[in-house]
Amino acid sequence: MKCPFCGHADTQVVETRESDDGVFVRRRRRCGVCDRRFTTYERAEVTFPxxxxxxxxxxxxxxxxxxxxxxxxxxxxxxxxxxxxxxxxxxxxxxxxxxxxxxxxxxxxxxxxxxxxxxxxxxxxxxxxxxxxxxxxxxxxxxxxxxxx
CATH class of the missing domain: 1.10.246 (Serum Albumin; Chain A, Domain 1)
Structure with missing residues (x-):
């Protein structure tokens, strides 16, 4: 995942948590270059007919x-x-x-x-x-x- 602050592609997952309803996964990440932290949310993409x-x-x-x-x-x-x-x-x-x-x-x-x-x-x-x-x-x-x- 690319760092939103410096643009570097090397980020590390620090913490992973699933939402209470299980709909998404929250990940805390840390950039290996600028050392800033940010959060991403992962959700399944579903295509209905x-x-x-x-x-x-x-x-x-x-x-x-x-x-x-x-x-x-x-x-x-x-x-x-x-x-x-x-x-x-x-x-x-x-x-x-x-x-x-x-x-x-x-x-x-x-x-x-x-x-x-x-x-x-x-x-x-x-x-x-x-x-x-x-x-x-x-x-x-x-x-x-x-x-x-």
Whole structure:
């Protein structure tokens, strides 16, 4: 790692610590030439697949959009942020485990529905009604029967 102060390429790791959540590694380094210390953070670079929309468009996976969709369905429902974060993490793990460069938006939507069904049945019905474009009360009724079932 190049020293940010003198530009010398010979730096030494003095201390290494993993973050509490295990997301990154913090390293204290010392330059062998100017003897100054600095900190670096190491984080895994993950590339998510592109999402293929119903109309064929390809868009980059957007974690903020996923979180907003789930949060909207869960609005005013008794689900903790920790449980929401865990659901998002499981969806993202599935995205990465697929190993594909593209994933159909329908598959992503089904994964979201599976997670919502486990988190909160009302949120599940809310999301499903929009996701599946319910046109009448009978569609709601059959989904509610399925949830009760």
């Amino acid at each position: 592109q999402v293929v929309k119903k109309d064929g468009r390809r868009v980059d996976y957007d974690a903020a959009k996923l979180r907003a969709s789930l949060a909207l369905a869960l609005r005013k429902r008794p689900v903790s942020t920790e449980r929401l974060d865990a659901a998002i993490a499981r969806i993202e793990e599935r995205l990465l485990a697929e190993g594909a460069r593209e994933v159909p938006s329908q598959r992503l939507g089904e994964w979201v529905m599976q997670e919502l069904r486990e988190l909160d049945q009302v949120a599940y019905v809310r999301f499903a009604s929009v996701y599946r474009s319910f046109e009448d009360v009978d569609a709601f009724r059959s989904l509610i029967d399925e949830v009760r079932g």
